Amino acid sequence: MKRYAYLVPVLFVIAFGGCRKEYEAPLPYTFTNSPGSGRFSPAVRQAIEGIYVVSDGSTQFGNEVALKWSYLLEGTDSTHYLSVFTGLDAAYFNLEGSSQTDSLVMNGYWRKLVNADIGLAHLVVQAKHNGRLQAFTGNLPVGDTLVIKGLYGSGKAAPTRPLTLQYIRPLNRKPFNIMAHRSGGRTSDLLPASENSVAIVKLASRLGATGVEMDVRYTKDGVPVLYHDNTLNLRLIQKSGLTGSLESYTYKQLSAFVRLINGEKIPTLEEALEAVVYNTGLKFVWLDTKYIGPMDPIQAIQQKYLQKAKQAGRDLNIVIGLPTTDALDSYKALKNKENTPILCELDTAITRSVGAGIWAPRWTLGPQTDEVLAMKAQGRTVYVWTLDEPTFIEEFINQNQFDGILSNYSPVVAFYHYTEQ
Template sequence: MKPILIFMISLGIFASACDVAVNVQFPHFKDSSILTGTEPLPEWTQRKIEGVYQVTDGSDAFGTKVVLKWTGAGLSVFSEKNAAYLVLDCGRDGADIHLEGYWRYARNVETGLVRLMIGSEDGGSDLLADTTTISEIIISGQYGNGDENPRHDLKLSYLRPFSEKVDQDKFYIIAHRGGGRTADYLPASENSLEVIKLASQLGANAIEIDVKLSKDGVPFIYHDKTINLRLVRKTTILGYIEAFTFPQIRSLLTLVNGEKIPTLREALEFVLTQSAIEVVWLDM
């Protein structure tokens, strides 16, 4: 079992805010996945594909340079322009590498689909070989807007690996509320199991989660003191959430993106068994 660090803090900080409802529809491919029949990438390929890349096609959308980082669940791409990121699943077919997923601007709600490929002659063979040799990596394909099929050219050319300091120094990027706030319009609700998985894809290797205690003594993950429509769907119960038993909380409350409120045990077990998270900060 992997080790994780757990920190606990008790804070008396409270805030209230008004949030305008925004309906963010995360895109989905309507046709068959290009990853059907592919095999997972070897660990050495995951390491070698990381680094800094030049955007040779698609810079209007994603800027001139991006960073590629393997997150444990797949490959993520980060850009300074509009705080853009791409979350990609990957697979190999012979000496070709296929990548498929979605992009999003963190500063607004624009999003779309992405399909990319590293051909055998564009670095695929070198990446899949268990050696340190990389002559050139060119990642090419298309991105789209919303649910439309990708049709705008996107090409990334490998510039350099990460610096020795970045590659070897140990530091933590801690994701707030398990991986992101509900107000960030992510595809998963804050403090849910699903957002913990997303935290790794967004570049975090640590998370902060908010812990409450139910009336019957079960620690669970939830931020606000009260039951409210910022965090949960319309329900038949209101008031202080800690005034209810956990069976009531589990059966009567649903988070805004459809998930159930997890217990602290469920969250920590998920971190240990299904995520790349290394540190957990408990806000109690």
């Protein structure tokens, strides 16, 4: 099949690709993680979500932004976070509401993924009534408009530059999966948690994801864990003295001696899925087959956590990916394939032959409109991977054929999806 003849802009490749970056972007703000929502009741949060036009701050963050809430569960406590997705330099905000004041105050940080730019933000939710700003009480009379106004800064310095956002329309609510690569994002993009860690799984929704892709390998003693690369290397782990393939070591050895870049342990697949089910609102998990070997243990874990999600009242789909003919053979070797959702990255004929409910071609093959429509007409879902370049993310979303995009830059996908009209 003919490849999509796209010429990705050189500057974007330099900014978004390549080896591990030699700079840092430490978070300037520490979240309190206090449960509850203070004055940010469900009705207030619902009113705040939407598309806003940017006046003060547009040169830094673009002309439009999308605001979307997410949550993190810890037992019976829930903490809500507001994300702001922008169309400029892959920037996003992570904010939390303050329950210590009488106003609807939000504090947090902003970050640009194309560089190390980061800073603090302090914003207040207000209502514009007859051209004048006043406190927003949760009720918005006809004719009034929500305005979020405040300050942003650079680094850890106190915010001093004005930022004004004015509500213009609701979020696009068409069904669409925004899937974050490597369980939430790449270590090399200086996120506040390492790729394929439990911490990044818990962060993924705040980065725009509705689902995650996890890279699954086996340890020497057969424990399924999350890890992307073929070797233990300084791109992903702190210096430990261990080298070679992850498969050369037992889980006990890895737990004792290896830490990911941000200090986390390499998690088991079960630990990661436990976090998805009981801590997040994620709706989709794509288990990427990086291992060589039998699929039975992965199938057993998949079915275990599908059942746990069902018991918890969660709308969650966990699928096993088939990216290669080796993975395909491992799937075919399963004695019982019932209750085993799969995703096939191979051609349409193979996808049909194994009865996969999801087809996932790589984005460089292009829109493949005829193939996509044919697969969807047969009741299949179609995703595309791994798409990072904003121009083509916007194009693929506007074509409105795919059901979701897998990306290292879920904030970018979130912006173009939610702002699409």
